[in-house]
Amino acid sequence: MGHADTLLAMGGAFLAAAFFARLGNRIGLPTIPLFTLAGMLLGPHTPGFVLVEDAHDFEMLSALGLVLLLFYLGLEFHLDDLKTGGRRLALAGGSYLLLNVGAGFGFGLALDWGIxxxxxxxxxxxxxxxxxVTKILIDLGRLGRPETRxxxxxxxxxxxxxxxxxxxxxxxIGGAHGVAEVLFxxxxxxAFLLVLAATARYGTRLIGRLIxxxxDELLVISFLGAAVLVAGVSxxxxxxxxxxxxMVGLILAQTPSAARIRRLVHPLRDAFAAIFFFAFGLAxxxxxFAAVLVPVAVAATxxxxxxxxxxxxxARLYGYGPGPAADIAATLLARGEFALILAAMAATAGLDERLAPFIAGYVLVLAVLGPVAAGRAHLVVRRLTGGRTPDGPDDLAPVEAPERTTSA
Structure with a gap:
């Protein structure tokens, strides 16, 4: 792809992502599946206008989008978050993961696509x-509810x-041969993660002074260089x-510059994350989809x-009733960026070709179903409880879980 063609493709991709995002906002849909849909419609696999002939032309931009997405997530995470929630939060999160991850692994084995x-x-x-999830909570005005924490x-x-x-x-999945190599x-x-985690725990004063x-210009160059360099070493x-x-985001989150970095990286994250999802759609x-419609339907169910x-x-762990339980279940239903990250890893590793369309279809279904279900969960509870929505004990203490400010 020539220089002019690259610029045209990049500009077209940003504008297409913006158009689909605005369309989604009008009808109440999240942007992540719409960015992917834009890539699919303007890619080489659909009839009509083709903006990008080869998804690999956006490979570096896509990688930068992924790096910024996870860097921002690290900035939003704090090492003290789990201590704030205590054992009960760990048990709640662990229960959720055990059920969903276990079901996903069992489903994967049942498909017989490979271990x-x-x-x-x-x-x-x-x-x-x-x-x-965070966008749903903001849009529905539920940030102040106890179950939201x-x-x-x-x-x-x-x-x-x-x-x-x-x-x-x-x-x-990267092709390690034998148990010994996998363990190594x-x-x-x-070991690399432990070094970075130790830096986040004990080296923040030094890192804070260095950063x-x-x-603002120098700060952007500094944290962007650190994130990309450590990503390359990883x-x-x-x-x-x-x-x-x-992990770089996690380290910088403990420094006095964290608030400024979050503000400065936010537009970069949004722009290049859109390209990441768009590039995934191109592939x-x-x-x-026809070959994976049944697995997608089964997985979503x-x-x-x-x-x-x-x-x-x-909800039972915290003494909540059917109303908050329904809100928790429906709000956490959506799948999005993490599923697409795993899809990108699978494609790079050369795994089964059916994974990409399956994951794309699954994300599209649940990213749409999640906001709809979250907005109507209370209606289901009312029908099941004869018009009442019991929320649990009146004297229930606020949930000891950390606040987050991640935006969509």
Missing amino acids: REALVLAGVLGISSSAI LILGVIVVEDVFLALYLAALQPV QVTKAF HVRD ELLGVADAIGAF IDPGD LTLLMNVAAGLIV
Whole structure:
């Protein structure tokens, strides 16, 4: 692709993503599946105008979008978050993950696409979209509810699990041969994570002094360079580049410059994350959906059932009634960016070609179903309880879960 063609494709991709996002906002849909849909419609696999002939032309931009997405997530995460929630929060988040990740792995084995594919599907079906979940809570005006802090606490537990899961999964799906090599790669990955985690825990004063500058331009260059460099080192060590970026965000989140960095990186994250989802859509052939329609329907139904079960369990731990339980189950239903990250990893590793269209279809279904279900969960509860929506004990104390400010 020539210089002019690259600029035209980039500009067209940004404008197409913006158009679909505005359209989605009008009808109340989240942007993530719409960015992917834009890539599918303007890619080489659909009739009509083709903006980008080869998805690989956007490979570097897509990688930068992924790095910024996880870097921002790290900025939003704090090491003290889990301490704030206590054991009960860990039990609530663990219960949610156990049901959904376990069901996803079992579903993957039942499909018989391969053990590595089943491990990818475990993560795809098991982890909610923090971006879509937070947007749902903001749009519905539920940030002040006690169960909302529990929902955000579960998202925090999922973030921790995601970092560890990606670090362990990368060597397994990346072509390591034999148990010894897999164990070596996993050990190396976790050792690298431990070094970064120790830096986040004990080196923040030094990092804070090094990163602190008054000029916003210099600060952007500094944190962007650190995120991209550590992401590259991660890739060399067999750890997903996104996890390296996440850990840099985690480290910088403990510094006095954290608030400024969050403000400055926000537009960069939104712009390049849109390109990441758009580029994923470019690689999807809608003709492949026919072969995965039944698995997508089964997976979406399974996720809905597991979320209902998890919502009841999590609500019971905190003494909540059917109303908050339904809100928890419906709000955490959406899947989005993390599923697409796993899909990108699977494509890079050369796993079963059916994974990409399956994950795209699954994300599209649940990213649309999630907001709809969250907005109508109370209606279902009213029907089941004869018009009442009991929320639990009147003297229930506020949930001890951390607040989050992640935006979609």
